[in-house]
Amino acid sequence: MSAIVIITPIVIAAWPAFGSAVAAAAVSMGFTVLNEGVNQTRLTEHQQGGLTVTLDVPNSAAVTGGLGRDQRIRIARDGIIAEFSRDARGRDSVCVTGEGYSQDALRSMGEELAGRTVQQYVLAKLKTEMAGRGMDLVEETVGEDNSVRLRVRHWQN
Amino acid sequence: MKTREYEITISPTGEVEVHLDGFKGKGCLEAIRFFEKVIGETKDVRQTSAFYEPDEDVQIHNEQRH
Known part of the structure; x- marks a missing residue:
């Protein structure tokens, strides 16, 4: 060592890669992907009848150049709906709502x-870059x- | 051929811990740079005793003078 x-x-990440990471995370946590697209209606308390918590995705750097701006992906499980989105400034956030859930429970779910x-996202990127370098998983x-x-x-000369 | 082994743990928050194995000396710095480039910023590096051993590709010549 x-x-x-x-x-x-x-x-x-450009949106396709970020959207794929959201979908992979959703599946690993038992969520179902409801829809993905551009300029969908924003998730609101009015729509769902429950509290709403919005959090920034940590360590996500703003991506400029219009790579996936105003994209949204919505996932659901047990009455909780979460929507990941990228705003016009390239910032990624997640909005979580669910009737009968406390704000703390929704915040905790959003953070997870x-x-x-x-x-x-890191797993997918590592696999791609390591394969390109001839590293064997x-x-x-x-x-x-x-x-x-x-x-x-990794075998090296 | 030299074998390098890496054990990579990606936490549920995305933080990554990489154990670099099979290196002697500072040869592992290049590997660390690769992982930084792919993942992000180094938060901490703990060097083990093998890190301080002579670099594998450095040949030491002892010259005797009379």
């Missing part, structure tokens, strides 16, 4: 969804704490 490195992710989306497991563990081997 030579070193252990802790890296904080930075999400810089946002984190798992970043996790899935030997093993992939998901721990009880929902961490994803990869064992990778």
Whole structure:
């Protein structure tokens, strides 16, 4: 062993990649993707009849150049609806609502969804970049704490 | 051929821990740069004893003078 490195992710993705990460996170948490598209009606309390909590997706850098602006993807589970969106400034956020849920419960769900989306984004990007470098993915497991563990081997001259 | 092994853990919040194995010396710095480029910013690096061993590609010549 030579070193252990802790890296904080930075999400810089065009919408297709970000939308895929949201969908992968949703499926891993038992959510269903309801719809995805541009300029859908924004999720509001009025629509759902419950409280609404909106959070920024952590570590997501604004993507300029119109890569997926005003895109939305909506997911649902057990009466909770969450909508990930990218605004005109390129900022990613998640809005969570659900009738009968407290604000704390919705906030907690939004934070977990946002984190798992970043996790899935990092996982997909790592796999693509490592394959391009000739690194072999030997093993992939998901721990009880929902961490994803990869064992990778690389032969070098 | 040298074998490099990496154990990568991606937490549910997206933070990544990479264990770099099979390196001697500062050869692992290049690998660290690769992961930084792909993932983001390094928050912490813990170097193990092997990090301080001589670089694999550095040959040490002892010259004797008379």
